[in-house]
Structure formats: C-alpha cells, structure tokens
Amino acid sequence: MxxxxxxxxxxxxxxxxxxxxxxxxxxxxxxxxxxxxxxxxxxxxxxxxxxxxxxxxxxxxxxxxxxxxxxxxxxxxxxxxxxxxxxxxxxxxxxxxxxxxxxxxxxxxxxxxxxxxxxxxxxxxxxxxxxxLPLRYADAAAWLRSQLTDELREDQLSYWRETLTGLPALELPTARERADHRSIDGAGVVVDLPAPAVEALLALGRRAGATPYVVLLTLWTVTLARAAGQWDFGVGSPHAGRTRPELHGLVGLFLNTVVLRPGLTPDLSFEDALALVEHTCREAFARHAVPFEAVADAVAPTRDASRTPCSRPCSR
Incomplete structure (x- = not known):
C-alpha cells in the first residue's frame, strides 16, 4: 500500500x-x-x-x-x-x-x-x-529462478533441515484459548524506549559489529523468551531478496521469510546473546534463496492451522 x-x-x-x-x-x-x-x-x-x-x-x-x-x-x-x-x-x-x-x-x-x-x-x-530501469520484473524473476539450481536448493534445504527439525512452538502465556485457525486479526502496542537506553544498545551493537536491526532482534528474542519461560523457538525475519543493485529500483515481490533459531539460554549475558543472534543471522541470511514454503514443507510437513509453520513471532 x-x-x-x-x-x-x-x-x-x-x-x-x-x-x-x-x-x-x-x-x-x-x-x-x-x-x-x-x-x-x-x-x-x-x-x-x-x-x-x-x-x-x-x-x-x-x-x-x-x-x-x-x-x-x-x-x-x-x-x-x-x-x-x-x-x-x-x-x-x-x-x-x-x-x-x-x-x-x-x-x-x-x-x-x-x-x-x-x-x-x-x-x-x-x-x-x-x-x-536496467531490466523488467519478469526478467529478474526468471534470473532468480535460474540461480536456484537443484544443487543449491538441496544444499540450503539440508541446512534448514538440520537447523529447524524438532523446533518447538513458542508458547506465550495468553488470557484466552488459542483459536483453531489463525487469523490476521490483532492489535498494536507502541513501546517507547528511553533515548539513553537506545543509545546504549546501539553503542553495544557497534562494539559487537552488529547492526541496529540485530540488536533490536536480540532484545525482542530475549523478551519473548523471558515472557514464555522458553528459550528455544524460531523467530521469522524478512529478507529483502534484492541482493543485486539492478533489483533495487524494481517494483515487485522479492521478499522471503527466514526463520532464525539462535538457541539462547537464560544464563547468557546480553552481549553473548547478541553475538549468538548475529552469528545466526549471518548463517541464515546466507541461505535465503530457498522460498519459505519449501523450507516449511521440508521441516514441518504436518501443519497446525492455528500457527504459522516454523515461527510464530516475526521481527520486522
């Protein structure tokens, strides 16, 4: 829109x-x-x-x-x-x-x-x-499909099978029973972070070589884990899919969802958690070429209509 x-x-x-x-x-x-x-x-x-x-x-x-x-x-x-x-x-x-x-x-x-x-x-x-524009969307889509060879597809799916098989669903405490089928209905909650806290987080990220997105993703993941009392779960993250400059000016759907499973534990310091999430992002984003649907089919062939496969929360 x-x-x-x-x-x-x-x-x-x-x-x-x-x-x-x-x-x-x-x-x-x-x-x-x-x-x-x-x-x-x-x-x-x-x-x-x-x-x-x-x-x-x-x-x-x-x-x-x-x-x-x-x-x-x-x-x-x-x-x-x-x-x-x-x-x-x-x-x-x-x-x-x-x-x-x-x-x-x-x-x-x-x-x-x-x-x-x-x-x-x-x-x-x-x-x-x-x-x-240097090319049309149809040309870009055809080129991207040609890059995802059978060998590359299987190599990336092997990583996702090893990483996500057995991934437990995040069980957050809720005030109501989960519906049989998920919907897009919901509400937004605005959280204002104090400026000194934001600056401290960004400074921590700079020292660790992590982007602001990875710092906030770590904060989000730790917050979810503490709220649920559960530290092993998947977080969905968007990947723009525009890995070449020729794609930057095109209107079209290049987006893919990548599932991150950092495997945090409650004994980690935030600095250690940040390093683990940053490493997980690098590994996962390097294998973004396989569509999320193919990953879900490979690691979660049996679906639960009340949940998004592989990851319930998403970070944007």
Whole structure:
C-alpha cells in the first residue's frame, strides 16, 4: 500500500505501477497455494481505474481501513487498485493498494517516491523524469529462478533441515484459548524506549559489529523468551531478496521469510546473546534463496492451522 497527499491540481501522468510486475497479472490457485511464479498470467492493457471516494475528515481513517480491507481475487486481474479520497479539505489522499503477490514493503517506498516526484513535476508543468530501469520484473524473476539450481536448493534445504527439525512452538502465556485457525486479526502496542537506553544498545551493537536491526532482534528474542519461560523457538525475519543493485529500483515481490533459531539460554549475558543472534543471522541470511514454503514443507510437513509453520513471532 502507498498513500500520497496532494493539493487539488489538474494533470495526468504515469508513474511506478507500470515499472514492476504486470498489474494485469492473474495468479490462479488450483492447489490453494498462491505464490509468485505459480501460474501467473500477464494480461496487457488491463485498466486500473481511479475510484473517487468522498468522506468527512473524521471518517478518513475508517474509509482507508475499509478500502484496504477489500480483498483481491487472485484469478482475476488486476491485482492493483487506486482510490482518491476527498474529505472536503484542500488536499486529497491518493491510496494505491496491491496484493502482496505483486509487491512488498520495498516496492511501497519506491512507488511513494516516484509518485511524489511525478506529482511535483506535473504541478510545475514539467514532464515526469523517471529513471530507466536496467531490466523488467519478469526478467529478474526468471534470473532468480535460474540461480536456484537443484544443487543449491538441496544444499540450503539440508541446512534448514538440520537447523529447524524438532523446533518447538513458542508458547506465550495468553488470557484466552488459542483459536483453531489463525487469523490476521490483532492489535498494536507502541513501546517507547528511553533515548539513553537506545543509545546504549546501539553503542553495544557497534562494539559487537552488529547492526541496529540485530540488536533490536536480540532484545525482542530475549523478551519473548523471558515472557514464555522458553528459550528455544524460531523467530521469522524478512529478507529483502534484492541482493543485486539492478533489483533495487524494481517494483515487485522479492521478499522471503527466514526463520532464525539462535538457541539462547537464560544464563547468557546480553552481549553473548547478541553475538549468538548475529552469528545466526549471518548463517541464515546466507541461505535465503530457498522460498519459505519449501523450507516449511521440508521441516514441518504436518501443519497446525492455528500457527504459522516454523515461527510464530516475526521481527520486522
């Protein structure tokens, strides 16, 4: 999803959506398991209409939530839609929504940057000047598939079998019984870390040669372990999958989920826990090429509908 607030101006122009996977691509799911490259059919020229929605300022959040909550039929193109939300004020909200199968968080940032540049150019009477891309998403997807040879796939799956077989599910204390089928329903909790604590954590990371992400991932993992009284579990971590600079400017789904099993113990100091998590990240991210679905099939062929396979918590 990408959103852009802009003043009421005239003009038309093309931007990001045409610079990634075909927005008219349908992805039928005969076996019930959608995924990029699993039977997608590109249909050229499928229009993406601009829907106009009028609402009141105090209802904008609910209106956006309703627009985001509308699903997609993977067998029917397009998997992308646009809406212009009017709240009666001097600005309009342009909301672009795509199914995750054709875009990821990196893509959202690209779309937002290109839309801002395009709107600014049109406002100033200039022709939008978007950089040429070195390749198309279809070419990149084909190249990535060609790199995952049978030998490489089996080598990486061997690592994941050895690392994740027997991985116990994280059992957090909850106030209610777990549902039979998991859903995406939930809520957010904002936690503000004091600035001195953040600086101390980042300084610790610099001394250990760990990135801020790894430091916060370690903090998250230790927090979960202490809350559950359980130290062996998996944490899902996103991997952007854009390992070459030619992929940095493409809109599309390159994201993969990597499961981390650092194997912490309660007697470790935070510095030792950080070193172990950092090592685990290096080992796991070096074997990100195999899709998460293949890893789950290899190490957890029997699924529990109430849980995400291999990892319940995720770090982003």
């Amino acid at each position: 990408a959103a852009l607030r802009r003043p009421r101006t005239g003009g038309r122009g093309g931007a990001g959506p045409g610079r990634g996977p075909a927005r008219g691509a349908a992805h039928p799911v005969p076996d019930g398991r959608p995924g990029p490259g699993r039977g997608g059919r590109a249909r050229r020229g499928v229009p993406v209409g601009l829907r106009t929605v009028r609402t009141a300022p105090e209802q904008v959040a609910d209106t956006v939530a309703d627009l985001l909550g509308e699903g997609f039929d993977l067998a029917t193109a397009p998997l992308f839609r646009a809406a212009l939300v009017h709240d009666g004020g001097p600005e309009q909200l342009l909301l672009l929504v795509c199914h995750h199968i054709i875009g990821d968080g990196w893509s959202s940032r690209l779309l937002e940057q290109e839309l801002h540049g395009t709107v600014a150019a049109l406002r100033d009477g200039r022709t939008p000047d978007l950089p040429d």
